[in-house]
Amino acid sequence: MLRTRLTSAFHLRHPIVSAPMIQASDARLAAAVTAAGGLGLIGAAYGDRRWLARELKRAANTRVGCGFITWSLARDPGLLEMVLQHQPAAIFLSFGDPVRFADHVRACGIPLMCQISTLAQAHQAIDAGADVLVAQGNEAGGHSTGARSTFTLVPDVVDLATTRAPQTLVLAAGGVVDGRTLAAALALGADGALVGTRLWASTEAAVAPAAHARALAATGDDTLRTSVYDIVRDYPWPAPYTARVLRNDFLDQWQDHEYELRANITQARHTYQRATAHDDFDGAPIIAGEAVGQVNEVLPVATILERMASDAHTVLNGDRIRRG
């Protein structure tokens, strides 16, 4: 057992929270992570109200949290009410100033987790009263500013929290995929880790088999940061946000040719939509982090969590990181 402030605060067996990944992080995956001793989060992503209502219903008797894209939630704040009525284990806010929602979440007695990718954003999250800072490195799959890496951001955020808000926990996000990387995250001072890509490649994740097959075959050199899919979907991600995804034919065509993409947007959008409808990942995106090269097998969530924690325990020669 790895005991940390996170496992104590949330009564977990393992210091692992699942990332609220779009589509993949439905009620089934979130519940499986909690059942395996971590904390599962449903990914509300861009705020599909019907999808979210269904997943909350499916998760009714499980202890899971819910993650939002903050700028997307601002367009339909009622979604937060909907989730709060289900007494979630945590509310997780990414990508935008959390202050607008923070007081309400905390007034309901729900722990607030804020994902940040710079020290400046960490200050903002502390100002908002976050209970958990999720320090997201450029390694992570999906959107991020890409400004900082897990390896340097985590110690910086740990030191900031120690100074400004010592009760605030810190999770490492981006690159944590096995026992070595979980041990490294704890060595850097984190109280636990947010795990995305490794749990995306689990039996319980809502992922197309063809997407899993591509990710298992990929190496760590096969991801890149891009705006191409945000342009083609007309998603208003503000600069400097980009998303880390697996390389494919569509990106080979349009990456670094965004001007031409905009000039040919109707045709490109048609290609994208057709590919997405047919699980054709030459055209449809696969969101994956830089640690995808370490993901070589689709496994049950319980196996993933047990192995990560057990291997990290071995690397660290014990159950606790000692702080000098």
Next chain:
Amino acid sequence: MLRTRLTSAFHLRHPIVSAPMIQASDARLAAAVTAAGGLGLIGAAYGDRRWLARELKRAANTRVGCGFITWSLARDPGLLEMVLQHQPAAIFLSFGDPVRFADHVRACGIPLMCQISTLAQAHQAIDAGADVLVAQGNEAGGHSTGARSTFTLVPDVVDLATTRAPQTLVLAAGGVVDGRTLAAALALGADGALVGTRLWASTEAAVAPAAHARALAATGDDTLRTSVYDIVRDYPWPAPYTARVLRNDFLDQWQDHEYELRANITQARHTYQRATAHDDFDGAPIIAGEAVGQVNEVLPVATILERMASDAHTVLNGDRIRRG
């Protein structure tokens, strides 16, 4: 004491090699690192023959290695001969295919260290017969492809070496600045670390006091990757290489305005040269890694190495990482 395959192979007290930093890594710094129980490297950088001859003379009775920019060395291969005559502790090659020089270095019985920043480059270095792979993440100060991060590249390279060349050692480069990050590097599977920024901010480094003062005041959010200084100096770095440096007025003016920079190159070059001549770091570059926020004091090399190793030992609960 932290014992690893690196400390055994090179007879070191600490699993730390100093980065061959331009200007800062002269004979004095390299000798100080070796005297403190690590392995010091002189930075031959762009191949200033007079400077290198002088530093090799100053280092005559010390056990230090020497690092080259491979594409630069190719323009004056005689420099390698000059260094090999001094029986260096290691030859360190970065940024380019090492194969042209590798056989000769190894035929002289000198250990070959190859810095790589992707898995593809790691394959190339193994093909060349490297004794040590230095896995350089995007966090590092100075030039890199920026393609990968320390946190994911190190485990990937460790696994590749285990499969293809199990005798080959792996160092983590980029972000290693204190006991936590050294412990994390070892947890990720590295045999040791290449340390740049932390040793740049040492008493023995050849660095202008005004540069030190700026770096000590900087946070981890204050670095960026840029081509601006390569353009203004007319250094032929091939794509996709960029350099991580501290933000300053010059970069605020020209970063993301490289087209305008080229259109105003004469004036910009004048500003740059004036600034460099006067240690004016509004205009002159300070090369620093993303971990610069953890560097808050200029310290003697011996203190830096002792603290890093002692703190890492504490974090890891012992002298050796155990491998599951």
